[in-house]
Amino acid sequence: xxxxxxxxxxxxxxxxxxxxxxxxxxxxxxxxxxxxxxxxxxxxxxxxxxxxxxxxxxxxxxxxxxxxxxxxxxxxxxxxxxxxxxxxxxxxxxxxxxxxxxxxxxxxxxxxxxxxxxxxxxxxxxxxxxxxxxxxxxxxxxxxxxxxxxxxxxxxxxxxxxxxxxxxxxxxxxxxxxxxxxxxxxxxxxxxxxxxxxxxxxxxxxxxxxxxxxxxxxxxxxxxxxxxxxxxxxxxxxxxxxxxxxxxxxxxxxxxxxxxxxxxxxxxxxxxxxxxxxxxxxxxxxxxxxxxxxxxxxxxxxxxxxxxxxxxxxxxxxxxxxxxxxxxxxxxxxxxxxxxxxxxxxxxxxxxxxxxxxxxxxxxxxxxxxxxxxxxxxxxxxxxxxxxxxxxxxxxxxxxxxxxxxxxxxxxxxxxxxxxxxxxxxxxxxxxxxxxxxxxxxxxxxxxxxxxxxxxxxxxxxxxxxxxxxxxxxxxx
RNA sequence: CGCGGAGUAGAGAAAUGGUAUCUCGGGAGGCUCAUAACCUCCAGAAGUUGGUUCGAUUCCAACCUCCGCAACCA
Numbered sequence: 135x136x137x138x139x140x141x142x143x144x145x146x147x148x149x150x151x152x153x154x155x156x157x158x159x160x161x162x163x164x165x166x167x168x169x170x171x172x173x174x175x176x177x178x179x180x181x182x183x184x185x186x187x188x189x190x191x192x193x194x195x196x197x198x199x200x201x202x203x204x205x206x207x208x209x210x211x212x213x214x215x216x217x218x219x220x221x222x223x224x225x226x227x228x229x230x231x232x233x234x235x236x237x238x239x240x241x242x243x244x245x246x247x248x249x250x251x252x253x254x255x256x257x258x259x260x261x262x263x264x265x266x267x268x269x270x271x272x273x274x275x276x277x278x279x280x281x282x283x284x285x286x287x288x289x290x291x292x293x294x295x296x297x298x299x300x301x302x303x304x305x306x307x308x309x310x311x312x313x314x315x316x317x318x319x320x321x322x323x324x325x326x327x328x329x330x331x332x333x334x335x336x337x338x339x340x341x342x343x344x345x346x347x348x349x350x351x352x353x354x355x356x357x358x359x360x361x362x363x364x365x366x367x368x369x370x371x372x373x374x375x376x377x378x379x380x381x382x383x384x385x386x387x388x389x390x391x392x393x394x395x396x397x398x399x400x401x402x403x404x405x406x407x408x409x410x411x412x413x414x415x416x417x418x419x420x421x422x423x424x425x426x427x428x429x430x431x432x433x434x435x436x437x438x439x440x441x442x443x444x445x446x447x448x449x450x451x452x453x454x455x456x457x458x459x460x461x462x463x464x465x466x467x468x469x470x471x472x473x474x475x476x477x478x479x480x481x482x483x484x485x486x487x488x489x490x491x492x493x494x495x496x497x498x499x500x501x502x503x504x505x506x507x508x509x510x511x512x513x514x515x516x517x518x519x520x521x522x523x524x525x526x527x528x529x530x531x532x533x534x535x536x537x538x539x540x541x542x543x544x545x546x547x548x549x550x551x552x553x554x555x556x557x558x559x560x561x562x563x564x565x566x567x568x569x570x571x572x573x574x575x576x577x578x579x580x581x582x583x584x585x586x587x588x589x590x591x592x593x594x595x596x597x598x599x600x601x602x603x604x605x606x607x608x609x610x611x
Numbered sequence: 612c613g614c615g616g617a618g619u620a621g622a623g624a625a626a627u628g629g630u631a632u633c634u635c636g637g638g639a640g641g642c643u644c645a646u647a648a649c650c651u652c653c654a655g656a657a658g659u660u661g662g663u664u665c666g667a668u669u670c671c672a673a674c675c676u677c678c679g680c681a682a683c684c685a
Contacts, residue, residue: 491646
């Protein structure tokens with residue numbers, strides 16, 4: 135019986151173009167989605183855009199566009215990007231869609247009905263110099279450290295609050311469930327956070343100050359704070375709370391649910407969002423997988439240092455599968471990882487060009503020139519592998535171990551020599567190699583779908599690819 | 612003493628109370644099916660100091676170093 139599986143990325147905020155961190159999160163979630171489908175599960179894979187909030191409104195104004203025009207354009211750019219990295223998403227969820235807005239409102243009403251939303255005075259300090267609200271912890275001697283000569287403006291307005299503090303016990307109990315947060319050190323981090331005590335937080339803004347958001351149901355003066363609205367997307371894409379919630383029933387209630395996020399999102403996903411689900415009486419997420427950040431040359435990427443990794447460059451030069459390969463194998467599963475053009479190039483040359491590409495050629499060259507082939511496609515029994523526990527690095531190492539063993543087998547058995555003296559023995563070797571190559575082909579499918587396609591064609595036609603799977607490339611291009 | 616991580620060959624990772632493994636890189640040989648590819652061998656590592664133990668890289672303590680987090684700024 136097939137199982138239902140739901141997986142989602144976080145929704146990137148629509149104020150910029152995709153960077154390498156999004157690329158990693160998207161590709162890894164996609165690998166899991168493809169892996170689950172390959173095992174026969176019914177999968178719903180969600181991604182999308184978070185399109186409300188002040189920064190979007192400001193950015194649009196800067197460009198002389200309406201917010202909607204602006205986010206429409208950004209959404210198209212992101213969809214193109216998803217195509218380039220071969221994202222097999224089933225749902226591209228935009229928080230400005232009418233379905234999303236309806237569901238977000240419904241979620242709000244449900245939380246309100248259950249007594250977890252209330253109205254309260256909200257006071258904050260606003261630095262006109264920074265054009266930002268400031269917390270007491272941001273201030274030095276009661277003034278903004280960057281603009282000590284400007285008086286802080288006091289904001290005093292009535293806002294809606296979410297009774298987050300009431301979920302401390304339930305959240306801590308939730309964290310005892312196996313694999314609720316992976317890896318374990320992130321689980322401990324969030325436990326520590328919740329254990330230290332929770333504060334209620336504001337979840338609305340005055341519409342007159344910030345109109346670009348989902349209206350608060352039954353109150354024309356407020357819009358939802360962007361976090362509340364954005365998190366709702368994980369269930370709005372399934373039609374929770376609408377007249378047709380069949381998807382929600384299949385892919386949330388009756389499914390294993392998995393959310394991917396970067397470490398900067400740990401709190402939002404594993405505490406705030408889970409609290410919101412609890413407040414609305416909805417099943418909590420089964421697993422939240424938390425990734426590290428990508429550094430470049432050992433330091434945080436920043437525009438001023440000029441070490442920002444542009445994924446497009448790599449996609450153009452090395453191809454989509456090379457990027458997917460590098461992300462799966464050479465960036466640490468859960469720790470911060472370094473991405474440099476040297477290490478990328480090295481990994482590409484050593485493992486894709488000289489490894490899998492070269493191996494495919496040598497096997498199929500022998501097969502076609504000796505006239506050896508398999509009778510039909512061998513039945514490869516796919517089993518759960520290390521991807522089951524999000525061990526991308528481990529699964530890749532396991533696959534490349536097989537590749538190494540095949541290269542060694544060719545050297546040891548030397549079918550290219552045997553063919554002159556004992557053709558039958560050589561044919562047997564080659565058939566063994568073809569079977570193994572099928573196995574590798576099936577196993578790389580979720581990780582490198584294009585390469586999978588090319589290798590299948592080569593195996594079916596029993597001849598080496600006309601153009602190399604991975605061409606040699608000079609460093610520095 | 613806020614809380615929490617982490618320190619393993621030139622680089623990145625892994626495992627482990629008892630010959631420390633893998634990938635890349637370096638050196639030497641071999642092979643010719645293959646994309647100057649492939650195979651073999653060699654050199655090269657556990658932050659420091661103590662403790663527990665027959666034995667510690669692994670457990671414990673202290674120190675040193677690095678890194679996260681410390682809440683409405685989406």
